[in-house]
Amino acid sequence: MAKTLELYNALKDKIGEEGTRVVIEAFDEVVDKGHGSLATKEDILKVESKLDSKIEKLDNKIDKVELSLRGEIEKSRAESKVEIEKVRSEMEKSKSELLRWMFIFWASQIGIIIALIKLLP
Numbered sequence: 001m002a003k004t005l006e007l008y009n010a011l012k013d014k015i016g017e018e019g020t021r022v023v024i025e026a027f028d029e030v031v032d033k034g035h036g037s038l039a040t041k042e043d044i045l046k047v048e049s050k051l052d053s054k055i056e057k058l059d060n061k062i063d064k065v066e067l068s069l070r071g072e073i074e075k076s077r078a079e080s081k082v083e084i085e086k087v088r089s090e091m092e093k094s095k096s097e098l099l100r101w102m103f104i105f106w107a108s109q110i111g112i113i114i115a116l117i118k119l120l121p
Helices: 002-035 041-119
Strands: none
């Protein structure tokens, strides 16, 4: 109210009583209508507090997901190592079996060649 009186006195000499009354009524109307939508420091602090809380919750969720993903990655790596060892073992078995069959093939080829040489005059 004191501010309104100061405004009235300041404007009365410059724009007259009627003009001052219109300006002050318009000012009061704007203040009354806009007051519900104006944010106070307390409102801003409440919103900031809520945002901080939500950000903290999101950070916690991100940390949980990150830990879970790291665990899954480590599990996959361990499983991959086991699978790689299985494949290597199978390859070694195949290699030794292939060498065995190749030796048998070579021995039989040598036997056939020797037999052909002896049978031919």
